[in-house]
Amino acid sequence: MPGLPPDGEPVPRDGSLPAAALASVGERGFGVYVHVPFCASRCGYCDFNTYTAAELAGGVTRESYADLVLDELRLAARVLDGTAPKARTVFFGGGTPTLLPADDLARILDGVDATFGLAEDAEISTEANPESVDPAYLARLLDAGFTRVSLGMQSAARHVLAVLDRKHSPGRAAQAAVEARETGFGHVNLDLIYGTPGERDEDWAASLDAAVAAGVDHVSAYSLIVEDGTRLAARIRRGELAMPDDDVAADRYLAADATLSAAGLDWYEVSNWARDEAARCRHNLLYWQGGDWWGFGPGAHSHVGGVRWWNVRHPSAYAARLAEGVSPGEGRELLADEDRYLEDVLLRLRIVDGIRVTSLAPPGPEKAARAVADGLLDEEAFAEGIARLTLRGRLLADAVVRDLLPD
Incomplete structure (x- = not known):
């Protein structure tokens, strides 16, 4: 990774x-x-x-x-x-x-x-x-x-x-x-x-x-x-x-x-x-889409049920941990609901399915409406309650996401 x-x-x-x-x-x-x-x-x-x-x-x-x-x-x-x-x-x-x-x-x-x-x-x-x-x-x-x-x-x-x-x-x-x-x-x-x-x-x-x-x-x-x-x-x-x-x-x-x-x-x-x-x-x-996965191997990251962890990076250290019968995990984070929400917006907005406007925390829906006016979010999708990037929005995806997140 x-x-x-x-x-x-x-x-x-x-x-x-x-x-x-x-x-x-x-x-x-x-x-x-x-x-x-x-x-x-x-x-x-x-x-x-x-x-x-x-x-x-x-x-x-x-x-x-x-x-x-x-x-x-x-x-x-x-x-x-x-x-x-x-x-x-x-x-x-x-x-x-x-x-x-x-x-x-x-x-x-x-x-x-x-x-x-x-x-x-x-x-x-x-x-x-x-x-x-x-x-x-x-x-x-x-x-x-x-x-x-x-x-x-x-x-x-x-x-x-x-x-x-x-x-x-x-x-x-x-x-x-x-x-x-x-x-x-x-x-x-x-x-x-x-x-x-x-x-x-x-x-x-x-x-x-x-x-x-x-x-x-x-x-x-x-x-x-x-x-x-x-x-x-x-x-x-x-x-x-x-x-x-x-x-x-x-x-x-x-x-x-x-x-x-x-x-x-x-x-x-x-x-x-x-x-x-x-x-x-x-x-x-x-x-x-925020699913779960187990990552195997040195340096691999995993996410299960709101817990994210990562393995030791060097193959020799990875092998030594397993030889001892212990986890090769080096560190982990227990994600709070706010963390999972922020990641959900960050990742889902990058895909064509987009994210439901009503799932955005205030003032996200109002900001999304302004992004539609600026040509960054698709107008037809927005009328159906979906925030979806336009081609111009894809060029500026990181900035669009940052703007939709809570201040």
Whole structure:
């Protein structure tokens, strides 16, 4: 997970949760996140909790990792003690989950099924780097029950990939997406990044066109964020690269929406477009709609019944906690009703379903009416009692949300 967690309070050694949390688990759905912290190399813009083989020399290995996750699954089974419903979604993220053997991902998925059970129509996703999968690997994932693949494309321009320190060739991501579809995956996503220093209008247009031509049913497009402590931030600080420009990023977003909409991919979250409702990422919707999930792996975050906690970040520390038979949780927060309300507004307003105007605390409804007049919220939706962002509102989503929150 990116960034550093808050301080929080200590997690009980046995990982136990308050009775109130156990009583309400899964009321808005329940899912599982599995963090795989390995990367073949570190991208210059990334501040996620990931490690190369050299950084983990003598410590946790890819070969032993599945067993560690299965250990945490056993802890989760003891903590939840049958209170969780079957998992609607399972998402393997990273890092690069597909650096593990496909059989190990399958073994972890079997462990999730044995611990919680999987809903009959469960969405099972994995992230993948384009160079980390081939048709045989994809076929094994499909056979294991995976239903969705999300590939990190970022750009179709060689010089943009070089600035981002991506190792795959410009055409490999689209090729991998085609391979996934031909293998039998019904849902394939391509991740794009816009606003990279040196990216031209035509580079971004070519990236969008390549994603559309790959025939995927989902595209995510994110503005490049320069995170402190990354190689990219250091290069910008030294003057080797220009800082991303907000006006350019806005233009890139408008171009993305126009191209993807014309290709039949409609926005359903500020940074995500899907072919239809079935193609939407249900795991991410679980986050945005305030559901519950258990996050497995070093640095993974979880949320169950209003309790949010996060695991120790380093794989060796994670392994040591599990070897002692104690929770790998480093800290947790018990969210007050006000905290949950603020997060609900923040996240729900980002999705196309929006949020009911009557659920906004005063003076939220009056502020929403002003946002409609300013062209930031959809007038027709507002007439039906829903606050939904317009295209202009999506460009200013953070500001719109802040304005609707209590003073």
